Amino acid sequence: NQPCWRGLFTHGPLYLGGNAGFAGLIANSLYRRALNVHAARIASNLPMAVLPFLTTTALYNAVVSQPLLSGDLNCPTCSLIRGALVGAVGGGVYPMLLALPLNVGLASRYSTAPMPEKGTMLRYCVEVSRPVFNKMRAVFLLQAFFGTYLGSRHFESYAKLAQITFSKEEGLQE
Known part of the structure; x- marks a missing residue:
């Protein structure tokens, strides 16, 4: 039977990463519909679930969990902001930015959507991404909130752990 803080530190980033993988699948689906891509479903869905999951989990561990455990992050507001940024960027924006070139490449390969003229690719990507971004807005907010x-x-678990550790050290010194 492990303490509550240990389970949270272990499994919390995995839940956030799982949501990021799900956001990647949603973004992939929206781009596939926008670009009329019907081929290579598994080949495009697999990296869109796995890469955001791995990236968000590693990013959260590197930016929030490890600094808390090493004592480098002692500010509750900083912990909240870092968690929100990892959730929104790693779990929302990154999957959307990852899905765009993947699906533009598939649309080009299978000729399912008209491709832009040379030199207008950035404008084309912005136009294709605008409705996807609007539909993903709820996902961004959910990821930031989570x-x-x-x-x-x-941070609460870290504070409790630090309190337990310091009280044990004080008991040993007496």
Whole structure:
């Protein structure tokens, strides 16, 4: 039976990463519909689930969990902001930016959508991404909220752990 803080530190980033993988699948689906891509479903969905999951989990561990455990992050507001940024960027923006070139490449390969003239690719990507971004807005907010919540819970667990550790050290010195 492990303490509550240990389970939260272990599994919390995995939940955030799982949500990021799900956001990657949503973004991939929206781009596939926008560009009329019907081929290579598994080949495009697999990296869109796995890469955001791995990246967000590693990013949260590197930016929030490890600094808390090493004592480099002692500010509750900083923990909240870092968690929110990892949630929004790693779990929302990154999957969307990852899905765009993948699906533009598939649309070009299978000729399912008209490709822009040379030199207008950036404008084309912005136009294709605008409706996808609008539909993903709820995902961004959800990921930011969950990252904030996880950051606050991690900081509370860290504070309790630090309190237990310091009280044990004081007991040993007496």
